[in-house]
Structures are given as C-alpha cells and as structure tokens.
Amino acid sequence: MLNTKLFPLFFILFLVNVNAIADENRFFNKTELTVTPKSCIALHKGQTCYLEVIFSWQAQNNDYCLVNTTRNQILKCWNNTESGQYSFDFQSKESNNFALRLKESNEDLVKSQILVAWVYKSKTRPKSSWRLF
Amino acid sequence: MKLSLNIVTAISLAGLAFSNDLLAEDVSHSIRSAAQNNTSNNSFIQVGVEMSTGSGRYGNFDEIRWIINGNLNWNGFFIEQFSDNSDPFTEKHGTISNPITLGYNFSDSEKWSFDTILSRRHKGGSCKVYIDSTNSCSLKSEGDAMLGGRLTHYIDNTIIQLMLEHDVSGNHQGNIVSALVGQSWQYRNWNFHGLLSAQYTDDKLNNYYYGLSENELENYNIIDFDKDNMRLLDVGSGFKYTAEIGATYPLLEDWIFKATARYISFSGAVLNSDPIIGGSGNDFTTFRTSISYVF
Numbered sequence: 001m002l003n004t005k006l007f008p009l010f011f012i013l014f015l016v017n018v019n020a021i022a023d024e025n026r027f028f029n030k031t032e033l034t035v036t037p038k039s040c041i042a043l044h045k046g047q048t049c050y051l052e053v054i055f056s057w058q059a060q061n062n063d064y065c066l067v068n069t070t071r072n073q074i075l076k077c078w079n080n081t082e083s084g085q086y087s088f089d090f091q092s093k094e095s096n097n098f099a100l101r102l103k104e105s106n107e108d109l110v111k112s113q114i115l116v117a118w119v120y121k122s123k124t125r126p127k128s129s130w131r132l133f
Numbered sequence: 134m135k136l137s138l139n140i141v142t143a144i145s146l147a148g149l150a151f152s153n154d155l156l157a158e159d160v161s162h163s164i165r166s167a168a169q170n171n172t173s174n175n176s177f178i179q180v181g182v183e184m185s186t187g188s189g190r191y192g193n194f195d196e197i198r199w200i201i202n203g204n205l206n207w208n209g210f211f212i213e214q215f216s217d218n219s220d221p222f223t224e225k226h227g228t229i230s231n232p233i234t235l236g237y238n239f240s241d242s243e244k245w246s247f248d249t250i251l252s253r254r255h256k257g258g259s260c261k262v263y264i265d266s267t268n269s270c271s272l273k274s275e276g277d278a279m280l281g282g283r284l285t286h287y288i289d290n291t292i293i294q295l296m297l298e299h300d301v302s303g304n305h306q307g308n309i310v311s312a313l314v315g316q317s318w319q320y321r322n323w324n325f326h327g328l329l330s331a332q333y334t335d336d337k338l339n340n341y342y343y344g345l346s347e348n349e350l351e352n353y354n355i356i357d358f359d360k361d362n363m364r365l366l367d368v369g370s371g372f373k374y375t376a377e378i379g380a381t382y383p384l385l386e387d388w389i390f391k392a393t394a395r396y397i398s399f400s401g402a403v404l405n406s407d408p409i410i411g412g413s414g415n416d417f418t419t420f421r422t423s424i425s426y427v428f
Contacts, residue, residue: 039385040322119389120427
C-alpha cells in the first residue's frame, strides 16, 4: 500500500527533475546555423548555379547578423533574438561560405556552406548538346 | 539525469559522426572535381535510359532503350559516340546516325576547333538487288569508312560547324558535307539549345546505298528483273535538313534529364529509291526524354 504522505516528496522530486532537464537543455542549447539545401548543381563548370535556400539559426538571445563570408556581404540582421530564418535566392559560380556573427563583430560564431558542383566537370564546351551527325 | 545526459551525448556524437561523414564526402568530391578541372580533360561517359516517340514515313514508333554518350580523349586523340542522336527512321535506310568516331584534335582555341575524324556512316548489309518481290537478296551493300575534317567556330553561345567527309573504304568513294548552326541558353539551372543543320550526300554515295549502278545490273544479270521492284538506277545527290530544340537539367551531381524535339526532312530521291522499304513522305518527327548517369 502506497504511503500517501510521500506524495509531496514525489512532487518535489518531480519538479527538481523537470528543472534539471531544463537546465540540461540550456546547457546544450548550442549556437547552430543550417542551410537547406546544401548543394547547388549546375550542368557545366563555369555556369552560374541557382538555388532557393533557407537559413535557420539559433543561439542565445542577442543581436546577430547572417553574413556571406565569401563575398563579405551581410545578408540580414536580427535584434534581441535567439533564432531566425532567412530565405535566399543563391546565385553563384562557386561555393560560398556563410556565418552567423554578433552584430558589430567579425568573429564567426558558427559557419555553413553552399557547395556548387557540376555534372560536366570540364570547362570546355558541351559537345553532347551539339552532335547531330 | 545521468541517463538522459548519456543519451544526449550519444545522440550528439552520432550526429557529429554522421555530419562529419557528409562533410568528408563533400570535401572529397570537391577536391576530385577541382582535380579533374585542372587536367582540362573533357572526357566523360554517360549511360541512360531514353523514351522516344515519333512519326513519319514509316508510321509511328515508341521506343525505350539504353543510350551511351561519351567522349574519351588523350593528347588530342579522341573517341566519341552520342547514341542519343540515333534515328530509327534514317537507320532503316542503313545510315548510322550515332557512329563511333575516332579523331584527332589539331586545334582547340577559345573561338575555333578543328578535328580530323574517321567513322562508319553506313553499316551496309542493305539489299541492293532482290531476286523477286520477296525479301530474297542477291547483292548487299558494304559499310563505308568516312574520313574528313570538322571545323567548329564558337561565338559566345552560338556554334557554327562545318564537316567534310570522304569514303576511304573504296566501296563508294562518295562525300558528305554537313553544316550546323546551334544556339544555347541558360535559364536558372535549365540549359536550352536549338540546332539547324543541312547535310549533303553526293550521287556516288546515294547511288551505292540507295540505287543500282549499270555495272551491278550487268554483273548480276537482272535484265528480267521486275522493274516495279527495282531500285532507281540514278538516285542522285540529296539533302537532309534537321531542326532540333532541347532542354537539359542537372537532377543531381551525376544525373541529368534531357528532352528534345527533332524534325528531319529529306530532299532528293533517296527515300523513294527502294520499293521494298516503301512508305511515303519525306518528313520525320521525334520526341525524346532521357535520364542519364554521368561518370
């Protein structure tokens, strides 16, 4: 027979445990930056590659900027926020690196990359499209 | 608490390992791609499946088949084949529309390219003399070996190509002259192209493959031949005109999708020279879609 006098004790233990799990999540709440999709495929090397991408990030509450570090270009900034999303029409002939930075800072907190790849790796002309005879 | 920590740690490590695998694969592929670029080697092989449908002189056709396109080159020497150019209508007349071509590139600048090429354009084996109106055959044509030059001029996304070929097998000693103008466009990751071409085949070639010579008439003693079932004695020269539009899309780094529509028209007596093959009209239309893996 369960002793009902122990219920308050169980309740306190439950609260402590919930609190501990919350602390644990905060502890592991690392700064993240993801981009989807990650790869842009063009047919021939040297062509501009086009891709609609979405950046998602999360970090501790602060002011952040999403930066294209390859072109040294700020894409978007957020104030007093702990997460964000940004849709972007990627257009490039080469792979680009991106980073989340604190506003007014040049330090990359977390990085991501959009890879540009090609089906035909040679820059020479696509013979396959031209052959009729 | 310790258990949940362990679970979180394990999941994190597994995720880290997985993402590292992906990253390693990306990096290795990038290095491989860069290495391939540095060699400036444009060799490739692609294998795919093509669905085609068409209509023309011999009725309609639907076909699903394997295609192999490729260009392998070494120090200027190359071997190439583009089997998605094959054409069941003209192949019915013994023409190889996707020949394996051997060649040597003498010059390949930004604007100009010149190749010498050798290929078999006609496979031979088509019947030249029928015993009667059945399919019995007493004389077959032989294949050829066309040796020639291919000059290509590039102006931005426009290409102009001229080709002159002569039979060196001795079977017909005929000539083929081809001219092509092409244009390509890119819209986002779609690549579109349009082509116009004209191909001239002289009377030596046409008479050998699609007609009969006086010598053949005498040698095979077919004086009593049924004239209604006889090939033309003098087919003469002829033209083949082609117009094509197409689109290619990179599905993945090694996979492409391609769709083309092609119109072919013949002038001259070539198509009408053989009563056994039959049919009427000089025009053919084909639509093709394919998915290929590029090695």
